[in-house]
Amino acid sequence: MNTFQLNGRLVDAASVSPDVPLLWVIREYFKLTGTKFGCGRGLCGACTVHINGQATRSCLVPLEAVRNQAVTTIEGLAGKYAQPLQTAWVAEQVPQCGYCQSGQIMQAAALLAQTPRPSEEQITTAMEGNLCRCGTYLRIRRAIRRAAAGE
Amino acid sequence: MAEVASLGFCSRLSRRAFLLQTGAASCGVLFAFHGESGAARATVLGQASVGVPLSFNSWVTLHPTGRIEVVVPGIELGQGSHSTLAMFVAEELDADWSHVTVVAAPADEARFGNPMFWGLQITAGSRTCLGYFDVLRLAGAQARYVLLTAAARLWNCPISELQTAESFVLHQPSARRAPYSELIRAAHVPEKFPDFVAPADRPQLPDDFFGDPAPSPIAPRPGLKNAIRLKSPNQYRLLCRDKPRIDIPPKVNGNAVYGIDIRIPEMAHAMIETGSVPSDIPDTIDDAAVRRIPGVLEVVRLPYGVAVVGSDFFAARAGRQKLRVTWRPGTKAHTYNSAQTLDEFSRIAGDPTGNPGIRVFQHGDPVRGRALLSRQEYGVAGTEVVSFEARSELVYHAPLEPQNAILLFNKNAQSAEAWVGTQWPKMEQEAVARVLGIKAADVKINSALVGGSFGRRQEPGAIIDAAHIVRVIPRPIKVTWTREDDLKRNPFRQALVCRIDAAVDASGVIKAIRHRVVADSWFARLFPDFFAQYKQSDPGNWVGALNSYDIPIQTIEAITVRKTVDVCYMRGIGVAQVKFSQESLIDQISSRHGQDPLQYRLRMLRKVPRATRVLKAVSQMADWSRRRDGRALGLACIPYSNSYSALIAEVSLDRGTGQIHVHHVWSCIDAGLALQPDIISAQLEGGIIQGLSIALMERATLKDGVVQESNFHEYPVLRMSHAPKIDIQVLSTDNAPTGIGEIGVIQIAPAVNNAVAILLGTHLKSLPMLPEQVLRVLKDQQRL
Numbered sequence: 001m002n003t004f005q006l007n008g009r010l011v012d013a014a015s016v017s018p019d020v021p022l023l024w025v026i027r028e029y030f031k032l033t034g035t036k037f038g039c040g041r042g043l044c045g046a047c048t049v050h051i052n053g054q055a056t057r058s059c060l061v062p063l064e065a066v067r068n069q070a071v072t073t074i075e076g077l078a079g080k081y082a083q084p085l086q087t088a089w090v091a092e093q094v095p096q097c098g099y100c101q102s103g104q105i106m107q108a109a110a111l112l113a114q115t116p117r118p119s120e121e122q123i124t125t126a127m128e129g130n131l132c133r134c135g136t137y138l139r140i141r142r143a144i145r146r147a148a149a150g151e
Numbered sequence: 152m153a154e155v156a157s158l159g160f161c162s163r164l165s166r167r168a169f170l171l172q173t174g175a176a177s178c179g180v181l182f183a184f185h186g187e188s189g190a191a192r193a194t195v196l197g198q199a200s201v202g203v204p205l206s207f208n209s210w211v212t213l214h215p216t217g218r219i220e221v222v223v224p225g226i227e228l229g230q231g232s233h234s235t236l237a238m239f240v241a242e243e244l245d246a247d248w249s250h251v252t253v254v255a256a257p258a259d260e261a262r263f264g265n266p267m268f269w270g271l272q273i274t275a276g277s278r279t280c281l282g283y284f285d286v287l288r289l290a291g292a293q294a295r296y297v298l299l300t301a302a303a304r305l306w307n308c309p310i311s312e313l314q315t316a317e318s319f320v321l322h323q324p325s326a327r328r329a330p331y332s333e334l335i336r337a338a339h340v341p342e343k344f345p346d347f348v349a350p351a352d353r354p355q356l357p358d359d360f361f362g363d364p365a366p367s368p369i370a371p372r373p374g375l376k377n378a379i380r381l382k383s384p385n386q387y388r389l390l391c392r393d394k395p396r397i398d399i400p401p402k403v404n405g406n407a408v409y410g411i412d413i414r415i416p417e418m419a420h421a422m423i424e425t426g427s428v429p430s431d432i433p434d435t436i437d438d439a440a441v442r443r444i445p446g447v448l449e450v451v452r453l454p455y456g457v458a459v460v461g462s463d464f465f466a467a468r469a470g471r472q473k474l475r476v477t478w479r480p481g482t483k484a485h486t487y488n489s490a491q492t493l494d495e496f497s498r499i500a501g502d503p504t505g506n507p508g509i510r511v512f513q514h515g516d517p518v519r520g521r522a523l524l525s526r527q528e529y530g531v532a533g534t535e536v537v538s539f540e541a542r543s544e545l546v547y548h549a550p551l552e553p554q555n556a557i558l559l560f561n562k563n564a565q566s567a568e569a570w571v572g573t574q575w576p577k578m579e580q581e582a583v584a585r586v587l588g589i590k591a592a593d594v595k596i597n598s599a600l601v602g603g604s605f606g607r608r609q610e611p612g613a614i615i616d617a618a619h620i621v622r623v624i625p626r627p628i629k630v631t632w633t634r635e636d637d638l639k640r641n642p643f644r645q646a647l648v649c650r651i652d653a654a655v656d657a658s659g660v661i662k663a664i665r666h667r668v669v670a671d672s673w674f675a676r677l678f679p680d681f682f683a684q685y686k687q688s689d690p691g692n693w694v695g696a697l698n699s700y701d702i703p704i705q706t707i708e709a710i711t712v713r714k715t716v717d718v719c720y721m722r723g724i725g726v727a728q729v730k731f732s733q734e735s736l737i738d739q740i741s742s743r744h745g746q747d748p749l750q751y752r753l754r755m756l757r758k759v760p761r762a763t764r765v766l767k768a769v770s771q772m773a774d775w776s777r778r779r780d781g782r783a784l785g786l787a788c789i790p791y792s793n794s795y796s797a798l799i800a801e802v803s804l805d806r807g808t809g810q811i812h813v814h815h816v817w818s819c820i821d822a823g824l825a826l827q828p829d830i831i832s833a834q835l836e837g838g839i840i841q842g843l844s845i846a847l848m849e850r851a852t853l854k855d856g857v858v859q860e861s862n863f864h865e866y867p868v869l870r871m872s873h874a875p876k877i878d879i880q881v882l883s884t885d886n887a888p889t890g891i892g893e894i895g896v897i898q899i900a901p902a903v904n905n906a907v908a909i910l911l912g913t914h915l916k917s918l919p920m921l922p923e924q925v926l927r928v929l930k931d932q933q934r935l
Binding site for chain 1: 178396399402406408409425549552601829833836838863864869871
């Protein structure tokens with residue numbers, strides 16, 4: 001049994017080998033493709049999800065490690081900062097190709113949940129693991145500030 | 152239990168996932184959903200009324216609901232092309248912007264080719280918006296004309312009394328109005344449209360790379376007295392002001408469907424093992440353990456690799472891990488070494504007599520130029536020769552979405568259908584056709600949303616693997632590359648050496664200049680006809696050597712050295728590397744003559760007002776003359792794709808580690824008529840950050856043909872902590888729209904080097920500007 005909570009629902013990826021990374025279970029078994037494959041080694045952050053509220057690289061977490069845990073993907077992102085972040089991301093016109101942005105938003109949401117008014121340094125530290133090849137970092141930073149300020 | 156749980160779950164959570172899963176996904180459905188929230192946007196129109204859609208031309212269709220569907224020929228790379236291209240139509244059609252949806256054009260160069268890109272249907276070269284500006288405005292104007300004609304007929308009034316606004320036709324004298332959708336039934340699309348003209352348009356200028364622009368169908372010209380007039384820019388409601396991009400909302404909630412996310416019914420998955428040199432040929436294949444894995448369908452030998460095919464992704468992935476293959480060399484790529492290659496290029500660059508190369512450009516008297524540039528002349532003519540040579544390493548495009556493709560082969564019909572993210576659909580068609588032995592026209596390409604490209608997707612990748620597999624497995628095949636595959640198999644940005652010699656008089660004025668550019672060529676490998684058109688040279692390598700500086704004698708020599716490792720244009724083509732040398736040289740000369748680099752450029756560019764304007768503006772933005780403790784400002788001025796841009800970087804140097812820090816960047820661009828100012832700004836911001844990443848840390852290092860870097864821990868890409876503050880000023884001028892997609896990448900590296908030269912006392916001579924280079928300079932200085 002590979003049961004865990006995915007976006008608030010109890011699910012079971014029974015037929016999947018327990019050592020398969022959570023990323024591929026989310027994408028290929030549950031067909032939630034908002035979580036992206038970028039590097040497979042925890043280097044780019046495109047696959048960031050929340051496990052019990054903590055921003056985590058799903059490409060590094062084997063399925064068995066999330067048994068009975070709560071996994072949240074971009075599709076299920078809710079809570080106090082979800083809507084403000086997504087609104088801020090649109091207001092600042094952040095994404096270019098957009099491929100990394102699910103991961104960026106998941107990372108930012110975890111940051112704000114823990115640190116509602118982050119300093120510039122705290123934003124940098126939190127977001128350092130999330131690559132953006134299009135170079136949208138400045139707008140990501142602005143969007144996080146905007147969401148934190150409740151604009 | 153699992154199946155039920157996952158299916159039900161998905162259908163509730165995501166309508167898109169459900170549709171794709173249940174096989175309702177004809178490509179039309181796919182595009183409706185990834186088609187930039189097309190479906191969502193259209194719902195504002197309410198219930199469908201009866202009737203059939205009306206197509207005005209190849210580009211615009213009006214639906215009975217009022218939805219206006221625009222075919223967009225350029226792919227959405229994140230540069231906002233879908234929004235901006237559709238806006239060209241909407242502007243002239245006076246459409247309600249919220250009624251406009253887009254659909255990606257099929258591969259059809261005759262209908263959808265870019266007139267400013269030799270008619271090719273390619274999204275590249277900073278040419279998409281400027282190339283389609285005229286044809287799409289014309290398409291919108293034609294649609295409006297049809298609707299006006301219909302209303303005039305219905306209301307029995309002259310067209311001249313009618314107006315349009317927000318998808319309505321209005322007749323003020325009778326206070327009548329009709330939404331566009333109500334006019335469909337009365338509308339008649341003529342066999343031949345009347346002439347249209349855009350009287351306020353400034354013509355597109357010739358381009359260094361592309362030459363003279365194609366004639367515009369709406370250019371003012373004689374004999375157009377009765378032509379219908381398009382808007383002048385001061386009448387625009389959508390263009391030239393910032394509108395939110397339509398591709399963004401689905402990119403913030405996980406709903407955007409990229410190529411890697413697409414599923415089609417019956418699809419099997421494949422992963423591809425290749426040798427450490429990706430052109431190696433599989434010798435022995437031990438797949439016994441692979442075949443024992445449940446779900447593994449087949450192991451397929453490819454000419455250059457081995458495919459493990461599984462009924463699902465998990466099987467393919469697990470199978471690949473168990474595969475054991477030995478390899479033998481398939482090409483001479485094993486002989487390639489990065490360091491030796493650049494040494495070779497440098498020897499050639501410094502030997503104009505032994506290896507003159509192709510003279511691709513000459514301005515002024517070449518004999519006089521040779522005399523001035525020969526060192527014997529030193530002192531005699533009152534000139535000295537100043538030289539600058541820089542080398543640039545191979546660079547990995549590194550789009551965050553690895554290469555992938557889905558291919559379906561219908562053997563009986565000898566046709567194929569593909570889902571793939573591509574900048575140039577025709578290349579994908581031809582690649583598939585070659586492998587399958589069918590006609591390119593019988594390969595249907597569904598152009599998928601791409602997670603970054605930067606030039607990489609100008610040529611096929613994973614689709615070739617898929618083509619080999621579908622020959623033997625009668626199922627649609629999805630190939631997904633890992634990051635390691637993607638890096639190893641990437642055709643890199645060309646390694647390049649640019650040497651410049653300049654004869655400079657006592658007052659610092661350049662009397663003659665010669666650029667020698669040495670590199671391998673993308674054109675030579677894939678497009679011998681294009682290569683021949685440029686006198687057997689690759690313009691991507693050398694057009695950056697053209698410049699705006701007032702220099703009476705200029706020579707450009709291009710030397711193409713074919714190597715055994717594939718190269719492919721990257722954003723900024725070879726201009727980024729050449730400008731690194733050129734703009735560094737300009738500062739080297741101005742500093743030798745004790746002149747301020749800004750003043751020096753203003754003098755040398757006094758005949759180019761667009762350049763001096765952005766130089767003056769950026770110097771004000773950065774407060775150029777103010778000294779900064781421990782920091783220096785570096786300047787670069789770049790003309791590219793008829794844009795003029797100047798950039799200043801504020802830089803410091805850690806003398807202990809050798810690390811260059813860029814703190815603040817200011818840039819001002821004259822983008823001609825700035826069609827979407829915020830998108831231009833975003834392109835510059837992103838380009839500057841990408842360019843800085845390439846300038847400071849990126850290189851693919853090959854030893855005996857093997858790429859030494861495997862993933863982002865070894866191939867670093869700039870992260871947030873190293874992203875400087877950036878201030879952009881976009882000047883909208885009355886010139887035709889210019890190209891803006893690449894110029895950010897181009898301008899940052901030389902500006903940083905010019906600042907480093909102030910801090911270090913000398914310029915750096917290679918890209919990337921790694922700490923070890925800085926430390927080597929410091930060490931040499933201590934020794935002296």
